[in-house]
Amino acid sequence: MAAQGDARRVGVVRERGGERRVALTPPGVALVRALGFEVVVQAGAGWGAWHSDDAYRAEGAEILDGPEFAGASDILVCVAPPDPGVLRPRSTVVGLLGAERHGAFADACAGLHVTALSLDRLPRTLSRAQPMDALTSQAAIAGYRAALLAAGTFGGYFPMLMTAAGTVKPATVLVLGTGVAGLAAIGTARRIGAAVTGYDIRPEAADEVRSLGARFLDVAGPGHGSGAGGYARALTADEADAQRGALQERIAGFDVIITTARVPGRTPPLLVTADAVKAMRPGSVVVDAAAGDDGGNVEGSAAGRTVVTAEGVTVIGAANLASDMAPAASALYCRNITAVLELLAGPAGPDRGDEIIAAIAVTRPEGESR
Structure with missing residues (x-):
């Protein structure tokens, strides 16, 4: 289906x-239309984040569904x-596409000659890319939610309380991984x-942790773990073993463990072994915020499942x-998407020479995977 007008x-x-989030909220529709685009929304797309179809219509979006929506977009x-099946050949798709984990989707885009732009490849070290940094916006929400879930x-009690019956000590919490999600959980x-x-x-994480008023766990373990693009790097097998060994004896002393460590495009590192969990006190809580289809930071944890050990x-x-916080998460993600659409505005489409477009492109102009 061709776009209406020019x-x-x-x-x-x-x-x-x-998935309850939506890529564009009703307030974002006006921003996108101001860039010169028309907006078409698949029926019910915003309901998980409590945005009705009527709210989108009020901002000038068209609501379509089924065969009418499939292939209706120049940029999805x-x-x-x-x-x-909803993609039009030679169109563009923008999202958290996770090409390393969703190879079949990348191949489908290649077959349709679709330009796939994945925000999980965004180079965080570029200042002009910061408004598009969806990993950061969503990780901050995940860290906040993880702390509330643990509490x-x-x-x-999490806080210290002084009562007539005596003083209640505060809960002791250990956050493993102090990227955006970890720092949000700490705060x-x-x-x-x-x-x-x-x-x-x-x-560099020690100073970041202490700046939030928390202690930094100083253990003997692997050395420099900073990677390219502002992300942590994957450890070697020997380094990973050393890290786990250094942590295991310390984990049992905490009431709550929150793990947030991810390496983009890789399986999350195993930080907490089953033996470490077994050594924790009854009533302790472990929240594996890195859990997903490709594993997690805690041995035995499974995405979407809560278990109580023996x-x-x-x-x-x-x-x-x-x-789980779809309204707030969608509002932030919408701003990330709108910033990307600013790069795509204009009749020429994506500028292949732009360093951000080059970094996040999963498929070449010809549709081949890369």
Whole structure:
């Protein structure tokens, strides 16, 4: 289906698999239309984030569904990879496409000669890319949510309380991985009143943790763990073993463990072994915020599943925490998407020479995977 008039169409897809976020909110429609685009929304796309079809219509978007929506967009915006059946040949798709984990989708885009732009490849070190940094915006929400989930599950108080019956000590919380999600978890747990400690393999993390009023766990482990583009690097097998060994004896001393360590495009590193969980006190809580289809930071955790071990430790595979806060997460993600669309505005489409476009492109102009 061709775009109406001379304006190109931005399509907003309805997410699959229980994902509640939406790539473009009704307030974002006006911003995108101001860039010169028309906006078409798949019926029900915003409902998971509590945005009705009528709210989109009020901002000038057209609502379509089924065969009418499929192929109606010059640029399709999404959170997770959509069904390839909604893509039009030689169009563009923008989202958190996870090409390393969703190779079949990348291949489908190649077959359709679709330009696939994945925001999880965004170079964080470029200042002009910061408004497009969806990993950061969504990780901040996930870290905040992880701390609240831990506090709600733990059977004691997070803050210290002084009562007529005596003083209640604050919960002790250890956050493993102090990227954006980890720092958000630390800050939130601190605001609730817990005694918080953070740990990361990156040497610069110590100052970041202490700046939030938390302690930094100083253990003998692997050396420099900083990677390219502002991300942590994957450890070698020997380094990973050394890291786990250094952590295991310390984990048992905490009431709550929150893990947030991810390496883009890789399986999350195993930080907490089953033996370490077994050594924790009954009533302790472990929230694996890195849990997903490709594994997690905690041995035995599973995405979307909560288990209580025989020793009385609650282990939560906290998959896709940002989706649990879909209204807030969608509002931030919409700003990231709008910033990308600014690069795509104009009749010529994506500028292949732009360093951001070059970095996030999963397929070449000819449609080949890269």
